[in-house]
Amino acid sequence: MTDVFAPGSIVLALLIGAAFGALLHRGRVTSCNVIENQFRLKDYTVLKVMLTAIIVGGVGVMFLADANLAKYAVKDANLLGVALGAAIFGVGMVFYGYCPGTGLAAIATGSVHALVGALGMIVGGVLFALSFDWVKANILTVGAYGKIRLPDITGISSPVWFAGLALVAIVFFVWAERQQSR
């Protein structure tokens, strides 16, 4: 019998995926209104969910990595590709009203326009694959620093980074709550 909790397990994919989808929905980020209002600076739910996930997730994964129970899987810092891609992504997120993950989750909560955008995402994926050779040769090579982490380039250790992040997050959360209860 194959182990359902082994890496690559289909059961595990469905379980973790389902938990992620349910958490996105419970965090209300499957709502287009919540996402658009984040970029309009009228609702800070998206940043609250993301910052909390990054800090809670990051501290845990740091301990797991230190104990050799997990490996970091850092994406390449191809600075030009990441910056250009992120610039396009931000505009796309405002037009779509979702990001790719929340868009898929939103389809399952009845959003028809999320489905329309998901068809657009197929087209976007195809366009990228068709332009991949050129992109790889001309863009992904610019400012390619590999799999670097903030502690590597700053000399500041991960625990200090997380302590700082947590402090910034708490100040921001207090401010955002005051803003919203006004």
Added chain:
Amino acid sequence: MSMATMDHAGPQTGTSRIDWTPYLAGAGIGVLSWIAFAIAKDPIGVTTAYGRLAGEAAIPFLGADTVAANTYWKAAPFALDYGVLFLVGIMLGAFISAIVSGTFKIELVPEVWKAEIGTSVWKRFAYAFFGGVIIMYGARLAGGCTSGHGISGGLQLAVSSWLFLAVMFATGLIASAFLFAKKI
């Protein structure tokens, strides 16, 4: 209750309202990434698998030979594997959560769009489609999305992912200011 909390809660239909604090959902996603890193050995992400799905969807239009010969899809061929089933899982979980909380609702044009931009379904669909095209192109160019870069990369303190977050929020703010600019 302020306006801000009123309008993101969606239509007020009595009990059909989600009252989880965003911090609880965020912490839940954080704990879920421990499991993704330690047990699945595959950080949470969406668009890598979606790019492979696009290859499969492109076969009727581009032909199987073109897709098979493409450098990108050759390196990332389609299969019903962990990454793709993770996407199915996301939809399954969101669907169950929506049904259980009584918030499942067919939505053609969201409230914020109706209030600020207009009620035209086709205009909303056009923006959603075009937005979908460029968000996926951007995600593949950057090497990840709000999940793969934003959460999984952000929590690893990856330089690429924090650059992604900063630039993505900046251009999103600018695009939003234009899209939601009050007409004179």
